[in-house]
Every structure is written in C-alpha cells, then in structure tokens.
Amino acid sequence: QVQLVESGGGVVQPGRSLRLSCAASGFIFSDYSMNWVRQAPGKGLEWVALMSYYEDNRFYADSVKGRFTISRDNSKNTLYLQMNSLRPEDTAMYSCARVPYEGDGFDVWGQGTMVTVSS
C-alpha cells in the first residue's frame, strides 16, 4: 500500500527551529521527486518545496527560501523539512506529496503534521 506519513510537528516559539519527517512506503522512494505543501488554518494550499529524485535539485517558495531546507535519505525512504527562523505565518498543516514527473500532478499525499508558531 502506497503511503506517506508525516511527523515532527508541534508548538514552537518564533525564531526557533523544527524538523519534519515524511516516511514513505509501498513504492520505490528513490524513483520519485517529493514535495512539501502547507495549508494554514482555514486557508488554501501553498506549495513549499520540491526535491528531485536525483537529489541535487531543490526548489523553494519565496516565502520560505533561505529559512527552510528540504532533504531526503533514500536509504531510509524518508523526506525531511528543516525549518529555521520560524514565524507565526508559518503556522500550518504540513503535508508531503509525491510527484511522478516534475510538472506533473501530486498523486500521493500524506495526512499532514501540524506546526504552530506562537509565543
């Protein structure tokens, strides 16, 4: 069964850091590019970052560039999102999503992990 399970969310103070994980199963993780997408409470979807299956290509939304880093460990079938210098506006549900080919639709989504940035 193809599955993505996120973890690592929680409540954090502004300016602090948090690392999210996305564990993949049921498919060959190293064959797919992976994304992080977030959704603030009551708001729409916002793409956050993409990491290509060939590892060295990473792309970020302007809103997180320079603060967030996407990475992956293909030996552990896991995607990560290191979030530094967190701001209240980063409060959202963070989900990972698989994309078969770049430019394609996101065909598998996790249920998400909630991040709340508040003092």
Add this chain to the structure above:
Amino acid sequence: QSVLTQPPSVSGAPGQRVTISCTGSSSNIGVPYDVHWYQQLPGTAPKLLIYGNTNRPSGVPDRFSGSKSGTSASLAITGLQAEDEADYYCQSYDSSLSGYVFGTGTKVTVL
C-alpha cells in the same frame, strides 16, 4: 499569495452541472505547463482529481472533466452529487517562480 485565480464558491442542485475556472498567466498555464485539479473533502488530504489538463486517475468518476485554453483552465462536474461538496484547487508550474503554484480554491456547495 496565489497566482492562479479561482472563484471563491460555486453551487448547484443535485444533478446539475457546475464549472470552476482557473485563471493564470503566460508564466504558468499559458506556457506548456499542465494544469492539475485536486478535491479536498473536509478534514482530509487533497486528492488528485484531474492531471495533465484532462486526464482522470483511476477511480475518479467520469462526471469530472478538465479543459485548458490559453491562460485559463476549467473543471466541470456534471450530475452533481452531495458527496461532491468539497474544496477544489487547480495547480500548475510557474517558470518565473521556478516552482509549483496552487489556485485560490473554490468551495462547491450542493444545494
């Protein structure tokens, strides 16, 4: 802020046809980047509904159809059912942003 614009809401009676527009620009929908559509039921993760402008993944009813023309795309739902009440988002890739973009989202209400 989204660069793809959708109407905030559309509604229709059961059995009717509704359409959702998605307006972009020459750096996303207007270039040969595909448009994809997602359905998000309350409290759940988004589900890929239409990919590559017009294609339905396995298991998606043929009541859902997509189209693209110029810098705009549309999602049509025919034979509207109560279970179609959800939020719908379009998505494309944007060359000026070097990343994906989502639409502003449309809430579909079944009257």
